[in-house]
Amino acid sequence: MMSRIHAKVFLYHLLAIVLGILAIIPFLWMISTSLKSGGALLVVPIEWFPKEPTIQAYEKLFALTGMLRSIGNSLVVTAGAVLVALFSSSMAAFAFSKIRFKGSGFLFMLFIASMMLPSHVLFIPLYLIMNDLHLVDTLFALILPYTFKAFAVFMLRQQMMNIPDAYLDAAAIDGASLFRSFITIFLPLCKTALATLAIIIAMDAWNDYLLPLVLMTSPKNYTLPIILNALSGQFKTAYDLLMAGSLISVVPLLIIYIGAQRYFASGLQIGGVKG
């Protein structure tokens, strides 16, 4: 009996580890490559681990014009996107959950329906709109679309529906305005949902490819994925450089992800629609 249970646990871990290795090997290869010098890349049989590890690739990478700037751009866009999305979505969610007005249900339905809109239909007109707003090739163009994030409104509305109206009545008796109650009572009570959304939106903004590809025309405004894309065209086989760049682009999200495990465990399923 005992050995049967052991065999089961063994099989479980075997399967789990095989899948885990499949998931993680590309990362190990990325790290290994980024620690090689140019010559060590092109030897057969390959060096699975760098024989003479070096951080040359990272030095070369940061010496490239625009690299540091693109990291800065990505940080600005990501922070901006998170702030803008949380601000506008939580306000809208408050209106949908706690203020009664004609057409509320219908408007909310329209919001939900918009989640079906694929981004491939939107990027050409978005370019034109940004052009008219004189925002093409500015970081604002990457941040402003986050004012409308239907799934964030949806998620926060669910959360706010669970907060009793009595809180608002009590705050009103104390003389607090509606907006003040929103800021001081509702937002703190939605902390978990807000944190989960912040992570999902940060991932989106940090990793986005299509919009910055279309909207950022000069290299000084490139975000990290776009400069990586450009570098891969420029240095076709300099994989030490490209892997170092890829690693740098992954690390910030990795830190956030591991630091915010409990939010992920609770709220991630709701963000099932990409973009």
Added chain:
Amino acid sequence: MSIQGRRGIRVALPYLLPSLLGALLFAILPIIISLLLSVTNWSGMSRVRLTDGFLKFVAENFVGLENTKAILGDGEFWRALSHNLYFIVLYLPLMLALSMTAALIINAPNRGANLYRVVYYLPVLTSWVAGSLIWKWLLSPVYGPINNALAIIGIEGPLWLQSEVWAMPSIVLASIWKDMGFYAMILLGGLKSINVEYYEAARIDGASKAQVFARITLPLLSSVLFYVSMLSMINAFQLFPQVMVMTKEGNAGPNGATMVMVERIYKYAFRYGKMGYAAAYSWILFVIIMAFTYIQKRGERRWVNYDV
């Protein structure tokens, strides 16, 4: 503020304003503009101002359904569509099986399940540009570890992304690596929502593990599985960044082997200067996605179990 103070559109409007402005500028207006552009032959070269005579511009360059006819009459469109379908056929079953396995592993009460959850999710955190570069390097025919590992067991690996036959399967491989954790998380949500009493009842009745999985887990998970297969299909039709980065050389892979629809739309719009054509193309893709979603939805009744 009393209940009375929480009524009426005038109270609600300030709260809705940022989202409504966003919706107007970045969702509603783009739909209208895109529809209008799709019936013009705008090249992208001439400057178009939305605020200055846009409708006049549309009227002057109006070509009706010419774009749609031209696209549907072009063999290249059908080729791109067939590549998308080929991708889905290879990707969907494997992705479903692996993400289901991953979800079951994470959901098991064993030690280590939490660690596995973190590991399976790592590729999801990676941007598609980084992920594509990693895979391009993994699949490098001479210097890549995959072919070197195959060589150790005496197999000569294919040219992967540089081979017309293997280019698409390579993209599928990278996509499954990237997406498995994402769909596993959604499936995990479904697994967690299954009432444990069913499992207890089955245990008391002496059901085997396989029976429990086939008779309880799968039927009760069918609605989530349905959602995942629908979502992943919609996303698969919009396959784009991995193709752009992994098969940058040539015109979408060797002999166009990884030419897919969104890649075509992007290139027609921003490389070949055919904005109107590209806009029409994007609506055709939208209709195709809707049609497939509808067919899947019709099939839903056959295998999805909602009565619990």
